[in-house]
Amino acid sequence: MPRSPAPSRLSGLAAAWLLAVPMAAAGLGPAAAQEPEFYDVPYAYEQWIYGRRLDESQLRYCVDRRDPDWEVAGAIADAIAQALLLEPQRHVVETEIVVEDITRVYGVMLEHCDVHMGFKLIPEGYGDWAALTRAYYETGYVFVTTNPDLKSLADLAPGRPIGATGGTSAHIRLMAYLLAQSPDRRWPVYPMGTNDLALDSLLRGTVAVALVWAPSLWARQRADPALAALREIDPRPLPPTRMGVGALILANETFLRAAIDEAIGALAADGTIAGILDGYHFPAKAAP
């Protein structure tokens, strides 16, 4: 018996795939968790028990206490409800689970809310079941250090590690930059599971710089004044990674989305959102 039959179907397929690359990208959905569970449409347990709600005088919105901006987002949602002449109905998601797949939001929304605050406007970042409102504020990812000698990322010596919150837009931008550099000019990048873990690795000295979501840094410092020494540095030679943050709604709620977009526009224009952000000293600007 031959010990290793040579792969037999590679050559034909190699030619064929060139033809297939432009094929339709149908079914583009949210990526799966580590254990493969692949959805074209998210599924919520006992989703059939949630019928059409009857009280249209309320704006039912969710904020998640695990989100660093949940209080700010709640204040903005209240303002949106007021602008729409609706009664705000806040549901605070309370759980201690650290990280969850985006598809879990589907079940939360079926049960509790029409609008879930606190999602980044990422092109192609959501499945067909979800839609984002316009952004109500803009913020970004920041490079953070405890080293007083570092003024910008450019001051970091090659070979010194960066702890990046893994898989984020800023992480991807950083990796794209590094891959364009020669190996001797690169910083090692250690992917960290969460913003908090990236900050912890910085505090432990595992990394020289952490790349984290600015609201997460704000929330951490707000909760622990001893972390005031954590200092944001200029991202150069990289450009800043700034992103709009809006609310997630179910894709079929087109009328609601249009109404909320209009309300956000009005609240941005009259300075309401900027006032809320300033009130919390929150590291964001009202979206234009």
Add this chain to the structure above:
Amino acid sequence: MSRIQKVSLLAVIAASSVSLLAVQAAMAQDSPIDKVSTVTDDMLLNPPDGDWLMWRRTYDGWGYSPLDQINKGNVGQLQLAWSWAMTPGGRTQETPLVHDGIIYIQNSTHLIQALDGATGDLIWEYQYSLPDGVPPNGERSKAIYGDTLIVATRDAHIIALDTKTGKLVWDQQVADVKKGWGYSSGPIVANGVIIQGMTSCGNAQPGGCFYTGHDAKTGAELWRLYTIARGDTPEGNSWNGIPLESRHGGSAWITGSYDPDQNLVFAGVGQPYPWPAVLNGLLPKSADPNVTNDALYTNSTLAIDPTTGDLKWYHQYLATDTLDLDYVYERLLIDLPVDGQDTRTVVTTGKLGIIEAVDRTSGEWLWAKETVPQNVVASIDPETGVKTINPEVIPEIGKSTFNCPADPGGRAWQATAYSPRTQALYLPTVEFCSNTTVQPLDPGTIYTGGGRATFARVPVPDSDGNIGQVRAVRLTDLSDMWMYRQHAPVTSSTLPTAGGVVFVGTLDRHFLALDDETGAVLWTSPRLTNSLESFPVTYTANGKQYVAVVANWASGLGRLASLTPDVKLPPNNPAALYVFALPD
């Protein structure tokens, strides 16, 4: 509590009361549960023909039944004997276990039930309470040992129930579900030790997953073997120089096999996480000559001493996996001729659909056999099995790449099976490809996009539309015996029997019996209530053979909805156990 919830609760209480009375009345009569015997080590080594005592029925992982009352000549007369509705809405991927005519099932809600295998009558049930926020999904497998049914849970507990009463005997928490840990498969009991693999080791749990050994009497943890290598060793230095706190993945989400002659458990390990190597720290490759980026022990077979947890050897099938192409699935222990020598092998098939054999006494790689169309592996070293990866398929930032198979794999968790009757491996396979894009999937702060890549699944070039297949490969000479093809994916494991039939279930709600020598369809069930994404089993009760399968959409190959939009499934995702038999 809403009005609907209150009404539902009252209904449940009323139904439960009635149910309890009925069960108690039944118990007062002569119940088959009274005859349930203690499952001994000897029994696990040589299970009674009519029992199904562990995930793949026997320690060698074959998934084969020696029963032959139902055979090629009469399988066409198969008819429904009874059915049992299971809790709808979650995913089960269920393997019923059967002992002394009692069938044990786990519902997605972790409602565990014992039924009379002949009649379908409920004997007892136990409701394990999952914490808030943990989605109710089932487990692929469980174990029976002594007088206990041993079940893993989605919140990272292992529990033992009395096989006769369903009462809780012990409950052992192994990890913190708040950090994502949980079980999706159950344990194997080897040499008196419960061996259990941990899964869901993603963002919140640096350092990856692990196997643990537990005392069968108490559940107490005896040892822990990490699936991500650590320390200043060649294996520990295979993570491109990133620290332990940046290493993720290595999920141990499939139950292993056991070789009693060597007292070794053979178990698989999943891929690094997140999937794209450019994001998980494995690329760009470090210039340090003392490190590699193989990411051990991902995509490997581990040979584990069940008594001590010592790692005797490992073999890695796919280093630096960047496409979610696990080599985690079932390990079949088969003695095969290799170069004219009878060789004790461990055979497994990864998502690439490449069947591979390793010498199970040494870990030496022996051979590989391709099945589904794939463009990921450009070549395989004929001596070592080391694979050269087609550079065109490695995901890059800012560019879509095209890879076959797609991320669910040319085969997924649906297990292959081996029949000593035909010396053939029966594989449920699928043919499809993916346009893969590294994607910044950080939509929320808590809510993430999983693996950090999107896979737009498309048919293989020149597809005939038959995405689902069952392949039969004769392992003595690696020849293709036959291939059954159909449009809808085959979504269950294969179940070959001594009767010369191979049972499989499909996405389009059929249960099929194929001729094990030709692949001819011998019997097709009527359409059942849902896709059949589970592990069919066969057993005897009161001397009669039954075949059981759970119908439930379980996110396995049912996820190919984008490729088979014509296959419609019920929206409320019903689950049911169907049991078939010949007419009396």
